[in-house]
Amino acid sequence: MDAFDCIATKLDVREFSRQKVPSEIKSKVLEAARLTGTGLNTQHWRFILVQDNLKRLADDSTSGGWVSGADFAVIVLTNPKYNFHMIDAGRVMQNMQLAAWNYGVVSGVFTGIKEAQFRSDFAIPKELNPTIVLGFGYPVRKLAGKKSRMALGELVFMEKYGNKGQL
Numbered sequence: 001m002d003a004f005d006c007i008a009t010k011l012d013v014r015e016f017s018r019q020k021v022p023s024e025i026k027s028k029v030l031e032a033a034r035l036t037g038t039g040l041n042t043q044h045w046r047f048i049l050v051q052d053n054l055k056r057l058a059d060d061s062t063s064g065g066w067v068s069g070a071d072f073a074v075i076v077l078t079n080p081k082y083n084f085h086m087i088d089a090g091r092v093m094q095n096m097q098l099a100a101w102n103y104g105v106v107s108g109v110f111t112g113i114k115e116a117q118f119r120s121d122f123a124i125p126k127e128l129n130p131t132i133v134l135g136f137g138y139p140v141r142k143l144a145g146k147k148s149r150m151a152l153g154e155l156v157f158m159e160k161y162g163n164k165g166q167l
């Protein structure tokens with residue numbers, strides 16, 4: 001898929017079919033994570049692949065109960081001693097989602113967790129933060145492809161904040 005089309009058509013999805021995602025696609029998603037750049041190339045992040053404990057993952061969440069219906073999930077751990085660790089998390093999240101969507105696999109993300117329970121259930125070391133969780137699977141229906149987004153004219157300024165203009 002063309003890179004721009006992949007970005008333009010990717011939606012965050014919270015409902016998945018029962019169809020299994022082949023392990024080759026899971027590998028691609030994890031490779032996309034590995035290949036993503038981190039600030040100072042620290043590669044401080046770690047990833048936990050969850051396939052057998054999706055129900056537990058959902059129970060430990062406050063905003064991602066839908067992950068129980070995913071085929072697999074990836075917990076992104078980042079090290080908060082780097083002040084850019086959240087930027088790194090955002091980059092890797094999007095790369096994994098786009099890599100998956102390139103193969104027709106959809107995904108959703110969540111950040112809300114019951115932290116103590118989550119840390120204990122997934123053996124998260126204290127120096128790492130469970131920053132974001134992604135759930136992946138095949139869609140149950142064809143995606144409508146409609147995004148609710150502000151217009152470029154509202155978001156982009158020319159040279160200085162507030163200057164509206166044409167490209």
Ligand SMILES: Cc1cc2nc3c(=O)[nH]c(=O)nc-3n(C[C@H](O)[C@H](O)[C@H](O)COP(=O)(O)O)c2cc1C
Pocket residue numbers: 010011012013014063064108109110111112146147148
């Ligand atoms: C930093 C971040 C945190 C998010 N947290 C949650 C979450 O906790 N639960 C959830 O269901 N979706 C979560 N989302 C998904 C957003 O709701 C979604 O990206 C947004 O509605 C746009 O969706 P669309 O691309 O399908 O239009 C999060 C997204 C981001 C970028």
